[in-house]
Structures are given as C-alpha cells and as structure tokens.
Amino acid sequence: MAGRVQDKVCVITGGARGLGLASAERLLQEGAKVLLTDLDATVGEQQRERLAALGFDVAFQRHDVTVAAEWEAALAFAQARWGRIDVLVNNAGVAWLGTVESLSFDLWRKTLGANLDGVFLGIQQVIPAMKASGGGSIINIASIEGLIGEAQLPAYNASKAAVRLLSKSSAIHCARTGTGIRVNAVCPGFAATEMVSNGLAQLGDDGAAAFAAATLARIPLGRFAEPVEIAHAVLFLASDEASYVTGADLVVDGGFTA
Numbered sequence: 001m002a003g004r005v006q007d008k009v010c011v012i013t014g015g016a017r018g019l020g021l022a023s024a025e026r027l028l029q030e031g032a033k034v035l036l037t038d039l040d041a042t043v044g045e046q047q048r049e050r051l052a053a054l055g056f057d058v059a060f061q062r063h064d065v066t067v068a069a070e071w072e073a074a075l076a077f078a079q080a081r082w083g084r085i086d087v088l089v090n091n092a093g094v095a096w097l098g099t100v101e102s103l104s105f106d107l108w109r110k111t112l113g114a115n116l117d118g119v120f121l122g123i124q125q126v127i128p129a130m131k132a133s134g135g136g137s138i139i140n141i142a143s144i145e146g147l148i149g150e151a152q153l154p155a156y157n158a159s160k161a162a163v164r165l166l167s168k169s170s171a172i173h174c175a176r177t178g179t180g181i182r183v184n185a186v187c188p189g190f191a192a193t194e195m196v197s198n199g200l201a202q203l204g205d206d207g208a209a210a211f212a213a214a215t216l217a218r219i220p221l222g223r224f225a226e227p228v229e230i231a232h233a234v235l236f237l238a239s240d241e242a243s244y245v246t247g248a249d250l251v252v253d254g255g256f257t258a
Helices: 016-030 041-053 068-082 103-131 154-176 195-203 204-217 229-238
Strands: 009-013 035-036 058-062 087-090 136-141 180-186 249-252
Touching: 009 016, 009 068, 009 103, 009 180, 016 035, 016 041, 016 087, 016 229, 035 068, 035 136, 035 204, 041 103, 058 068, 087 103, 087 229, 103 154, 103 180, 136 229, 154 180, 180 229, 195 249, 229 249
Parallel strands: 009 035, 009 087, 035 058, 087 136, 136 180, 180 249
Antiparallel strands: none
16 A cells, blocks of 8 residues: 555645644655645744755745645645646644633634634635646645534634534535546544644643543543544545545544544
8 A cells, every 4th residue: 555645635724733743744654745844833844844855855844834825835836836736735733721711703714714714715726726736635634623513712612613514515516517626525533643632731730630531531432533644644634545535524533533
C-alpha cells in the first residue's frame, strides 16, 4: 500500500500542529507533496524544516484562512511550486468554551469565521485549480461536535455542523457539474491534541479532570484518539481508494456517537 498518494499535491491548513500536522506526515509518508499553512509562522517553519530534513517535499506559508486574499496567495504558491493541487485539507479551526448565555458575540464570530468561513473560502477558491487538473479531493475536518451538542461549545457545535452540510452541498455541486472533485468531512472524536488540552486548561485542574473522566466514560474504546488515527482517515479520503466516496461524514470517535 506504499505510495497511496504518490506525487499528489496537498494543501493542509492549520498544519503546524495537531491533526493538521499528523495528516501532513501521513500524506508525505505515502508520497505526497505538501504545503503546510498556519497562522503560527514560527512553528510552521520549524515543522517544514524538520520534515524537509527527512527528505520530504514540503513547503510552508503563513495563512489566515478567514482572508480571501491569503487563500489566493497560498493556492497560487502551491500551483507555482508544483503545477497543480490535488488535495485540500481544511483543518484550521478554533474553539472557546462558554454557554449560549455566557459566550461573547465576538468569540462567536471568531469561531464561525475560522471554522466555517475559512472552509467556504478554501472550497470556493480551490475548485478552479482542481478542475484545471482533472479533479481532486477536498477534505473538511468537522467534528463529532457537529453531530451532538455540548453545553459549553455552542459556537463550535454550530460551526462544525455547518461544515458537514457545506461539505455535502459542495459535494453534490462538484459531482453534478462533472468536476471530478470529491468533497467529504472527517468527524474526529476527542483526540490528544493541543486544542483539546488547551480547552481542558480553561476548565482548571479539577474541572479538566472531571471533564476528561466523564468523556472517557462515554467512549466505548476507553481512550482519546491519537492524532495519527485521524490522519489515517484523511489519507484514505485523499487517495484513489476513496474514488466513490463523496458527500460523506467519516466519523472517527472510538464509538462515542454510537
């Protein structure tokens, strides 16, 4: 199964850490060429240097996914370097805790901006590039939080549910218009990432411990996912093995939503 995405050009947002970085590593291991984008230029460049030193064909560009012009620049960079774009992984995202009563409107807008507007811009702007090269795969990182509700995550819930339906709408459009582009959503459960640990930190030590214990009790497999376990799903959807998969939610949650 080596070389499952051999020579495919992949753009991954939020690629400096967490699920984005894990996905980049798996795609690179299977022969892809990868552009990492992230707001954190320091860590992004560090990861590019590390991966390049291992012999991978990888680049980095600072990128705010809420800004259309920065999408244009990132996609143009990938096309100028490699001549095409085959895979887009819309992974960048944010989360803040707060109930529907307590969450500020500013944080609501910031959450929807990064998690939803950024995905919309990415899909819209990458379609012409993929059409020009005969098709591609757009993979949007949603969440099981787009399938269930959590009292402390109203904006995140709303944004990830919207990403799922945006993915389906885009998949139908791309299929019906003969673009050769597949669009799918990956819905991870709780994973051992910096985003999860930062979220837990907002609860304080006692609150984090209680939340973690309660969450683990709801996961039949009894543990959080490792980032690479989510990255395996991204690799599948990026590969030609998923040639008949579009408009799907690929849930990877240890049985949480079962």
